[in-house]
Amino acid sequence: QAAQVQAYMKNASADAKGALTITANESATITADILAKSAATSGGFIAVATSGAGVSIENSIHAIVKAYIDGTDPGNDGMGNMGLTAGGFSLAARDTSTISATANAVSFARTVGFGPATSVSASKAANSISNLVGAFAANAQITTAGSLSIAATESAIVTSESYAPSRASGSLFSTAEAAAQAANVVGNTTEAVIRNSTVTAGHIAVRASDASTIHSFSGALAVGVSSGFGGGVAQNLIDNAVNAHALDSTLTATSQSIAVEALGLGSILTLAAGASGGLVAGIAGTSTIQTI
Numbered sequence: 001q002a003a004q005v006q007a008y009m010k011n012a013s014a015d016a017k018g019a020l021t022i023t024a025n026e027s028a029t030i031t032a033d034i035l036a037k038s039a040a041t042s043g044g045f046i047a048v049a050t051s052g053a054g055v056s057i058e059n060s061i062h063a064i065v066k067a068y069i070d071g072t073d074p075g076n077d078g079m080g081n082m083g084l085t086a087g088g089f090s091l092a093a094r095d096t097s098t099i100s101a102t103a104n105a106v107s108f109a110r111t112v113g114f115g116p117a118t119s120v121s122a123s124k125a126a127n128s129i130s131n132l133v134g135a136f137a138a139n140a141q142i143t144t145a146g147s148l149s150i151a152a153t154e155s156a157i158v159t160s161e162s163y164a165p166s167r168a169s170g171s172l173f174s175t176a177e178a179a180a181q182a183a184n185v186v187g188n189t190t191e192a193v194i195r196n197s198t199v200t201a202g203h204i205a206v207r208a209s210d211a212s213t214i215h216s217f218s219g220a221l222a223v224g225v226s227s228g229f230g231g232g233v234a235q236n237l238i239d240n241a242v243n244a245h246a247l248d249s250t251l252t253a254t255s256q257s258i259a260v261e262a263l264g265l266g267s268i269l270t271l272a273a274g275a276s277g278g279l280v281a282g283i284a285g286t287s288t289i290q291t292i
Contacts, residue, residue, distance in 0.1 A: 002132075003028065003063040011071040013084060019146070020086035024067040026131075027096045030059045035104040038121075043112035049170065051109035052120040057101045060128045061156075067093040071139045088146030089201070093135040094153045095188075101125045102161040107178075111170030119168040119176045119224070128185040129156045129212070136193035145254070147203040152192040154210040154240070158184045161217045168224040175278075176224035181233040182216045186266070187240065194246040203256035208244040211265040219273040222284075228276035234288045238266040266292050 007024040014020060038053035068091060072083050107121035135152040142148060166178035192208040214236045222230035244262040251258055274284040 005063065006066045008066065008068045008070065013072055014086065016086040018086065019088040019090060020084065021090045022067045022069065024065050024093045026063050026065040026094070028061045028063060030061065030099045032057050032059055032101045034102070035106070037106045039108045041110045041112070042115065045113055047111040047113040047115035049109040049111045049117040051107045053105040053107040054121070055103040055105045055123045057103045057124065058126045059099050059101055061097045061099060061131070063095060063097065063131045065093045065095050065131065065133045067091045067135045069137045069140050072141050083141035083143060085143045088144055089142060089148045091135045091137060091150045093133050095131050095133045095156060097129050097131060097156045099127045099129060100159045101127055103163070105164045107166045109168045111174065114171055116173035116175070117168040117170040119166045121164040121166040122179045123162045123164040124181045124183070125160045125162040126183045127158050127160050129158060129188065131156065131188045133188065134191045134193070136191065136195060137197050137199070138195040140197045142197065142199045142201070144201045146201065147205065148199055148201040150192045150194065150206045152190045152208045154188050154190040154212060156186055156188060156212045158186060158213070159215040160184050163219050165221040170225060174225040176222040176228045178220035178222035178230045180218040180220040182218040183235045184214045184216055185237045185239070186212045186214060188212060189241045192244045194249045194251065196247070197249045199249065200252045200254065202254050204251055204253050204258045206244050206246060206260045208242050209263040209265070210240045210242045212238055212240060214238060214268045216268070216270040221275045223277040225279060227278035227281040230274040230276040230284045232272040232274040232286045234270045234272040236268050236270055236290050238268060238292045240264060240266055268292060
């Protein structure tokens with residue numbers, strides 16, 4: 001179920017000497033910080049120690065944010081439009097959703113004597129933001145000597161961290177394994193629209209912009225006396241739609257210009273690291289997949 005934030009005038013008329021402003025702002029925030037620790041110690045002539053720790057975090061934000069005018073009220077005779085008249089018009093919908101997630105899994109195993117120690121740690125942080133942000137004027141008659149501004153703005157931010165250190169010590173048969181994954185998706189729709197309307201204004205601006213950002217960090221460290229295996233994975237996707245348009249409408253700018261603009265500025269910053277150590281074997285790997 002999507003959260004909804006809406007500000008609007010529907011089938012209404014207005015006459016204002018000053019500006020008519022309709023604004024919808026949404027700023028959902030999720031902060032998750034989880035730590036799992038595990039430790040095992042065993043002693044004796046033949047000792048066995050096994051330790052494991054795991055963390056998985058999943059967060060999502062889904063919101064509908066709208067600021068709009070839809071329809072203008074007919075006159076007393078039920079014919080035609082009384083319309084909307086003001087010193088200026090501003091319709092603005094904005095989202096600044098934020099997710100900050102940190103997953104830490106720490107594991108340690110140790111033997112005192114002759115025998116194996118095994119330590120395993122795994123962490124995963126998965127986050128998604130999927131919003132609809134819209135500002136529009138539809139089925140309306142709008143008149144102003146000033147400006148008409150219709151703006152839809154999205155600037156969601158995801159910060160994801162996933163860490164998994166693992167250590168096994170003791171005999172030559174000690175092994176450590178670690179894996180960390182960060183997976184993030186941002187898929188927003190941002191629209192600014194004039195549709196089926198008649199607009200007369202000094203200046204007309206219809207703008208939609210998206211500057212969503214993903215910051216992703218994953219790291220795995222595995223150190224065992226015998227062997228260590230560590231891997232870090234980062235998978236990030238920004239799949240946004242940004243639209244600005246005027247459809248089936250008549251636009252008249254009496255003193256300045258008409259601007260219809262759509263701007264997409266999505267960005268991804270990622271770091272994935274895998275490290276391992278062992279007297280017999282040490283294997284480490286990283287994988288990153290980034291898509292905009």
